[in-house]
Amino acid sequence: MPVAKGSSLDPARTRAEMLRAASLVFYQRGLDGVGIAELCASVGASKETLYRHFGSKDGLIEAVLQARSDRVNAWIRAAAEAAGDDAVARLTAVFGVLGQWYSEPDFRGCAIVNAATQRHVEPARTIVARHLDRYLELFTEIATTAGVADPARVGRQLLMLLEGATVLADHHGLGQAAAEDALAAGLLLLKG
């Protein structure tokens, strides 16, 4: 049998699959660019199931953004920690994975920042603020390790380079080159 009619699989599995599909399509076409009905059809679920899991479209969006923020943060953190304790090596590793990301054919900028741009409402603004805070924490650590005079400021400046590089990679076709330029500027900041 292809798909069961009743309770098909693990409910948690269904929920995760919805999150995955929604994350992809929201990122590619925007939060208002895809409807609930189409989204449900794409994962073979019914609206009722979606609304039981997420309550509303905004609830789904919030869950999507939170999951994506967690995933990106883990990804960047892992790259930094795999590079060891040296500040230069860690920063190089971070912009290295960013460069990979920028080069993906479906890259469309930062999904969390993009979403907050489309929905000027509290939940989205809160999630993007926390997302940036986690970046900031990492960059401030790196700046501290590098022994710069004002690690907090250098952390903010590194974060600006990251976000700026993301915008240029998206809207100016720079791709990997954006990450390289940003890294070069970041290394200069670390040297003081």
Place this chain on the structure above:
Amino acid sequence: MPVAKGSSLDPARTRAEMLRAASLVFYQRGLDGVGIAELCASVGASKETLYRHFGSKDGLIEAVLQARSDRVNAWIRAAAEAAGDDAVARLTAVFGVLGQWYSEPDFRGCAIVNAATQRHVEPARTIVARHLDRYLELFTEIATTAGVADPARVGRQLLMLLEGATVLADHHGLGQAAAEDALAAGLLLLKG
């Protein structure tokens, strides 16, 4: 009499007023966040007039973005040129006006970049690309004047700082401080 019923004023004046109102409300609430009917009501015009001037909502959006890009470019250029020929003074002037902008209570990031994020279609992407090109031209000029080794790269890095500072000012409540941090980093880049 409050408002005339027939051809009220200069048609060009009506068009400009529509552009102004649309620019504001699209910026504050997003392209999909405001409908044509409400927009027309807010300027006391009829839908027929709007569609005669702009053809479609997308046509209106395109005109709004183009006008805003021109206005921002002129604003930044004027600030740079008023600062004289010195590279440091010019860069300081540019981030000075950016800091003012970031401090405005209704600041919501770069309207052109935001719009391109909401509409992944060609016209918007083209306008944002040209918008960034004009920034890049200015920053490359400044880098050249400063005598850095690779003015094109430094120009891109300065643009990243601008876009990154814009994102942080919007989503992290940094306001003017974002411009100051970005300027400090930019000055370091100009020194090589």
Place this chain on the structure above:
DNA sequence: TCTTCATCGAACCGATCGGTACGATGATGA
């Protein structure tokens, strides 16, 4: 076996949207 529960699929709802059509109104220029 019987009950409970998650699920599907489809119908349905009210609201809103972008866009069009039309009659009435008044300003402009011949």
Place this chain on the structure above:
DNA sequence: TCATCATCGTACCGATCGGTTCGATGAAGA
């Protein structure tokens, strides 16, 4: 004076949207 034109206001259209409801179906646990 008369025709032209831009405009308003309103009604209307088809489509789409987020969200709800309901009967049928089947899996899991008592």
